[in-house]
Amino acid sequence: MTTTIGAREAVDQARTGDVWLFRGPSAADKAIRMLTNAPVNHVAMVVALDDLPPLLWHTELGQSLPSVWTGAHHRGAQLHRLDHAIEVWTGPKYRQRAFVRDFDGEVTPAMEDACLRVIAEYEGRAFPRTRQLAGKWLAGRLKREASEEAVYCAELLAITYTRMGLLEPRRPSNWFDPGRFWSGDRLALCGGASLGPEVAVEPEPAAAAT
Helix, strand or coil, X not given: CCCEEEHHHHHHHCCXXXXXXXXXXCHHHHHHHHHHCCCCCEEEEXXXXXXXXXXXXXXXXXXXXXXXXXXXXXXXEXXXXXXXXHHHHHCCCCCCEEEXXXXXXXXXXXXXXHXXXXXXXXXXXXXXXXXXXXXXXXXXXXXXXXXXXXXXXXXXXXXXXXHCCCCCCCXXXXXXXXXXXXXXXXXCCCCCCEECCCEEEECCHHHHCC
């Protein structure tokens, strides 16, 4: 990885559909990467609408930031300000390396509406427990849709992309893991859209301090 971008510049350039990927040092992070044979353990999507600051749509176990959708701190599916999320995820609490893949394609008003409907439906949905997470992903590998209410990060992104018309619905959303959104997997999007190569995000000095 030789291409880098500063966190502030990445936020300034953010647009709906951009994919953010994270790689952390914790035991849980390493377990996710080992189970899925992926280079990253977390994935999220940018939502940038009108004059609002760019937001990050994802699901996690933590509740360090208030969700923009509800204004409350909670676990599970959450919508955060992108700049605040970068500070937390690359800072001393999570210590994750961040990468961004720019979305290249048209995002129509209808696609934005579909994205907002997903957020309205899934906001606050629980993150699965460890055994449940493994079971959901393994069921997805057999192309069986999991029925549990809880949703993990790559599954949420796949649901959002599918509802926006960017992924074919031929695979269940729980077939996806964070590594499916890494460039090495060559994920095919619909409508001529694509994701650019990973660009390493350099945190601002305050966020990088330990």
